[in-house]
Amino acid sequence: MYYLGIDLGGTNIAAGIVDEKLNIVAKASVPTGAQRGIDVVMDDMAALCKKLLADNNLTIADMAYAGIASPGTCNSATGVVEFSNNIVMYNYPIAKVLSEKLGIEKVYIDNDANSAALAEALVGSAKGASCAVMITLGTGVGGGIVIDGKIYSGFNHAGAELGHIVIEKDGRQCTCGRRGCWETYSSATGLINMTKEKMAEAKDSLMWELCGGIDTVSGKTAFQAKRKGDKAGAEVVDMYVSYLACGLTNVINVFQPEVLCIGGGVCNEGEYLMAPLREIVGKENFARNSDKQTTITRATLGNDAGIIGAAALGL
Amino acid sequence: MYYLGIDLGGTNIAAGIVDEKLNIVAKASVPTGAQRGIDVVMDDMAALCKKLLADNNLTIADMAYAGIASPGTCNSATGVVEFSNNIVMYNYPIAKVLSEKLGIEKVYIDNDANSAALAEALVGSAKGASCAVMITLGTGVGGGIVIDGKIYSGFNHAGAELGHIVIEKDGRQCTCGRRGCWETYSSATGLINMTKEKMAEAKDSLMWELCGGIDTVSGKTAFQAKRKGDKAGAEVVDMYVSYLACGLTNVINVFQPEVLCIGGGVCNEGEYLMAPLREIVGKENFARNSDKQTTITRATLGNDAGIIGAAALGL
Structure with a gap:
């Protein structure tokens, strides 16, 4: 069957x-x-x-x-x-x-x-986890929660909007109407916006050469520039990682999932992204002294x- | 038995x-x-x-x-x-x-x-709710999550730390080590801190008379002053409500609980607190267009x- x-x-x-x-x-x-x-x-x-x-x-x-x-x-x-x-x-x-x-x-x-x-919870990166949270970094920041093998989405099926946790009150305008939602900072769109803003400040940044102009900035631009030693690129990446880690720590303080898996194109940066995230979350999460720590990993099933x-x- | x-x-x-x-x-x-x-x-x-x-x-x-x-x-x-x-x-x-x-x-x-x-989920303010979240506004901001009549606290029993969601990145120092946690703004302690700071600015505020001095400020001081028409008191209350509503909206976007109940001494302000909270959350929550909206209410079981x-x- x-x-x-x-x-x-x-x-x-x-x-x-x-x-x-x-x-x-x-x-x-x-x-x-x-x-x-x-x-x-x-x-x-x-x-x-x-x-x-x-x-x-x-x-x-x-x-x-x-x-x-x-x-x-x-x-x-x-x-x-x-x-x-x-x-x-x-x-x-x-x-x-x-x-x-x-x-x-x-x-x-x-x-x-x-x-x-x-x-992901049944056969992917969070296989067998008693509780799993998936975050997808795309146009927005998507969220999915699986508890004991069942999707959790609230009494009206509209929950798990993890991207719409405000992490900077009165911050960047979000498409949902609020200001300062996590997704305005940590989505691929957020990363591109941060990159463009930094490029406007740093006219001599390698990012200009790497992406070929402000209209062709991608989520990779700042990461590529940082790898080549560009200061402005490094600043963008560090800021992006800081916001992403802030939101992940929030999610972990709420759910303490056995596995938190991250999907979306930005994850193609691999350990270059994941290692600093784990370091910050490991220092900041409320249960950092517990023997049991959430495993933070890339989603494996892709599309x-x-x-x-x-x-x-x-x- | x-x-x-x-x-x-x-x-x-x-x-x-x-x-x-x-x-x-x-x-x-x-x-x-x-x-x-x-x-x-x-x-x-x-x-x-x-x-x-x-x-x-x-x-x-x-x-x-x-x-x-x-x-x-x-x-x-x-x-x-x-x-x-x-x-x-x-x-x-x-x-x-x-x-x-x-x-x-x-x-x-x-x-x-x-x-x-x-x-609260079994016999109190959230009786019969398929999913219920309780927030307690005390020294800190406590959280409890009940799904289908069972406590949810994550794989290591350390979850539901809803007060430790950062809502203002790099904001007020929290006892947990992070900066900008919801509890630094929305706990009774946070309210008292906001009240003291405003009193230091507003030497002519009625709050001085009401509480008898900076060392005897309570969570009631600003609310009492606002009720009597004091501008500085009103500013404190409005700021407090704004932060509290921000955090509640975050929790609702994540859980969409059937009932969200609030406990702790600050709730003795009754509808004077609850009505503006409901108004802001009703405007800002992600599922505001859904037919089914979370009921926001005071916890009823007290101590x-x-x-x-x-x-x-x-x-």
Whole structure:
């Protein structure tokens, strides 16, 4: 028996056939084309799943259930996406729609960040952890919480918004309306903003040469410059690490998870990022004298986490 | 059948006989005298329990179990207080010690803030909530998290330190070693510090008259002054409310608890405090457009929460 896992992303819809050990047997994807509206997107999602099954000589009857990892506030009890502003949905019965289109009885849903955290907790970097928290450093700072193998998202399914913990009161403007949210500092977007601001101050910084101009700054620019001995680049990296460590320490003081895993492109800096983070968190976390310390590590499932997490939603 | 609930506090040891509906049938207390060391304190705790039982014509055999709400990091699985700096304990097998002194087989333990939250979630202000968070505004800002009727405190039992979320990076010095922790702003201590600082600036403030001098400032001083139209007092209250609302919004964005209850002396200000808090949190929380909003309310069990929570630890 297999599970059908679907990761509904802003850019692509990815679907995977997943076995009982949560290995992906086969996967495929199509562009989301979110601007066309959710009804058309769902037609494409169903067609993608049917083609994936056919290409692998399977039928929908071979799937125990389907799971969807979706953006937005996902009511896992009702199968309804209550609100999503990326792919626009408002009280959209996404599970029922897919169920009818595919002719499969059981369709489970949850938020994409929560689903990715579930995948990491079951078969990824946090495998076997009694409590696991996943942080994703992307356009924003995403959060997912898994306790005893179950996603925690609060009584209204809207919790785990770890990026929206204010760490600098009255600080940088956040898209959520507040000021000083962790994600304004520690997302890839935050890093790019810090880099641009420093470049505007430091006209002789190597960062100008490395990225080719202010409009092509990336999350790598400051790290590359620091590695080459650039002072301004080092200042950006040190500031970024300081804010990221502050937010991670907050999360650890709240959850004391067995594993805290970090995903997103910024993590490609590897130990160059992780080592100083561990050092600061190790010094600052409230339980620093405890024999048991949270393991801080990179997420390992990458883009597959959504598919695997979606496929695990019915377990 | 009854449960024996013990609240081991910095000032007093309180013990209660609690029935199956978690009502306190009888209670008594003695001073802790923590400076005498934990061994002597435990003698007094056992004597207190024995006297309480005798005074109520009961014996230890009438108790299904005993529970202890203790300060510090309490390993509920082993019955050991791993670390407490208030009443000094380091890997102290408190459950075993009380078990032997009282001749009762089962003794459960947990942290005092967690136990109080459990009591509120079971029979207090958060009764029946699928997820409840309790915040206590005292010397520090205490936190307790109850999910599906169970205390959540992380894999090492040291979590739920909600007061140690930094909300102003590089801000006020906290006793935990970090700077800018929520508790440095929103505890009663934080309120008193803010009041003193404002009084030093505003020599003509009514606050001087109300409290009788800088050394007798209390958590009530600024609230009293604001009520009487004092500008400086109003500024202190508004600043205090702003920081408290910031931290509460953080907690709600993370947990989206069905109920968030607030305890501690500052709450005696009642709706004068709660109404503006609800207004700010209602505007700022990430899920403000959801149909389901966290109920923010005062804790109702007061000083009994520790006894009741302790008595509920074995349920």
